[in-house]
Amino acid sequence: MPLATLAGARVAAVRRRGKLLIIDLDGSVSARSSIPRYLIAHLRMTGRLFTKEANIEPGKHSRCVFYLTRPDGTAANLFFDDTRAFGKLMVADDVILSKWEFWRELGPEPLEIATREFALRLRGTRAVKSALLDQKVVAGIGNIYADESLFDAGVNPLRAAGDLSGAESSRLLKSIKKILKKSISQCGSSIRDYVDANGDAGSFQNTFRVYGRSGKNCLKCGSVLVKTRVGGRATVFCERCQPFEKTLD
DNA sequence: AGCGGGACCTGTGGGC
DNA sequence: TGCCCACAGGTCCCGC
Numbered sequence: 001m002p003l004a005t006l007a008g009a010r011v012a013a014v015r016r017r018g019k020l021l022i023i024d025l026d027g028s029v030s031a032r033s034s035i036p037r038y039l040i041a042h043l044r045m046t047g048r049l050f051t052k053e054a055n056i057e058p059g060k061h062s063r064c065v066f067y068l069t070r071p072d073g074t075a076a077n078l079f080f081d082d083t084r085a086f087g088k089l090m091v092a093d094d095v096i097l098s099k100w101e102f103w104r105e106l107g108p109e110p111l112e113i114a115t116r117e118f119a120l121r122l123r124g125t126r127a128v129k130s131a132l133l134d135q136k137v138v139a140g141i142g143n144i145y146a147d148e149s150l151f152d153a154g155v156n157p158l159r160a161a162g163d164l165s166g167a168e169s170s171r172l173l174k175s176i177k178k179i180l181k182k183s184i185s186q187c188g189s190s191i192r193d194y195v196d197a198n199g200d201a202g203s204f205q206n207t208f209r210v211y212g213r214s215g216k217n218c219l220k221c222g223s224v225l226v227k228t229r230v231g232g233r234a235t236v237f238c239e240r241c242q243p244f245e246k247t248l249d
Numbered sequence: 250a251g252c253g254g255g256a257c258c259t260g261t262g263g264g265c
Numbered sequence: 266t267g268c269c270c271a272c273a274g275g276t277c278c279c280g281c
Contacts, residue, residue, distance in 0.1 A: 019275080044275050046259080061259085084258045086275065102276085126251065135276085142274050191274065192261080211274095232253065234272080 001091040003064065006039060011068075018106050018139030021049060037093045041080065046193040047087030051076050064089055083193060107138045110176050119169040122161040128172075129157035130231040141176065143233050144189055144211045149176040151210040156242040157235050158228075165246065182207065210236040 010027035023039040041049050051068070054075035058065050063085065066078040080089055090096075097103050108117065121137050122128065131137050132146040141149070150157050152175035155168055164172065188194055188202030191212070195201050205212075209219050214227030218238040227236050 042275085045273065082258095083260070084273090086258065088276095124251080130252090133275090144274055189274065194274065229253095232255095233275095 001037075001093070001096065003089065003091055005091060006066070009037070018109070018135055019043070019142070020103075020106075035093045037091065038097070040088075040090050040092055042088045043082070044084070044086035044088070046083040048081045048193070048195060049078070050081075050195070050197055050199055051078050053077070061085075063087070102135070105136045107134075107136050110138045110140060110173075110180060113138060113173070115170045115173055118173045119164075119166060122164055122169050124162050125160045127157060127230050128155060128159045128161040128164060129233075129235060131161035132176075133231065133233065138176075140180075144208070145176070145179055145183065147211045147236055148209060149179045151237060151242060152179055154241055156244045157230050157237050158244060159246075163246070168246075210238065212236070 006025065008027065009025040011023055012026045013024040015022050015024070019042055021041040021043070023041075025037045025039060041047065043049065054067070054077055056077055056079075058079065059081060061081045061083045062079050063082050064080040066080075068076045068078055070076055080087070092100070107113075107121065113121075118138070122131055124131070129146050129150060132141045132149070133143065147157070149172065153168070153172040155164065155172050183189060183202070183204040186202055186204040186207065187196050187200060189204040189208070190201035191205055210225055214225050214236045216225055217223065218225055218241060221238065221240050223238060223240045225236050225238055227234060229235060
């Protein structure tokens with residue numbers, strides 16, 4: 001739906017699903033105002049969504065500006081900035097969402113999924129890291145958190161997803177939850193672009209144990225971390241702490 | 250089915 | 266200093 005159909009809409013709530021930011025809208029001036037509608041943003045690599053005072057002009061990489069009125073009547077601007085222009089904005093209603101394959105097939109939230117369900121979803125012969133990055137398997141895990149979680153769990157990224165033992169997949173899920181919670185508590189990972197809605201950089205990047213550390217020493221065992229490619233994505237891991245052989249436990 | 254490779258973009262950092 | 270290349274938090278599409 002055209003962004004212009006948002007004129008007059010009211011922001012009712014802001015939430016997240018996987019890597020998607022969802023702004024729930026109501027009170028649109030359009031004829032279909034009774035239908036729940038959403039402004040959905042995917043920031044991809046370099047997108048940012050933030051508010052500024054109304055007198056702030058769009059920057060070089062501003063892709064979209066929404067002119068808001070706060071409950072107290074004052075004005076503000078909501079910017080969607082994106083250096084690389086990979087990010088997406090869309091206006092949708094439930095009909096559009098139900099036809100959107102990415103949305104329909106989005107896997108469960110990693111912080112909510114049960115151990116057994118997670119194990120069942122790790123199927124097939126592809127690399128377990130590729131499975132983690134597949135948003136249909138679990139929603140929201142990206143390259144950084146895949147590498148960090150696999151290291152934390154001592155699971156080799158190239159292991160076939162379906163070959164993990166029950167203990168291994170359970171360990172992996174625990175690590176994913178632990179890493180994600182820790183990162184959230186530190187406002188995420190700012191490598192260069194990322195800032196939160198307040199414009200503040202995260203600090204989880206200071207805690208990376210493998211991501212971006214190829215050639216450096218493993219913080220657990222001291223051996224040199226290796227870099228490879230898995231499913232086209234840069235992947236760093238420790239050959240000693242994440243052996244390819246099945247862990248016996 | 251699932252993989253690799255390329256496309257989409259702009260900016261940055263390293264090597265020469 | 267400056268140029269060129271490789272690479273970057275993600276999907277999506279194509280051909281094999």
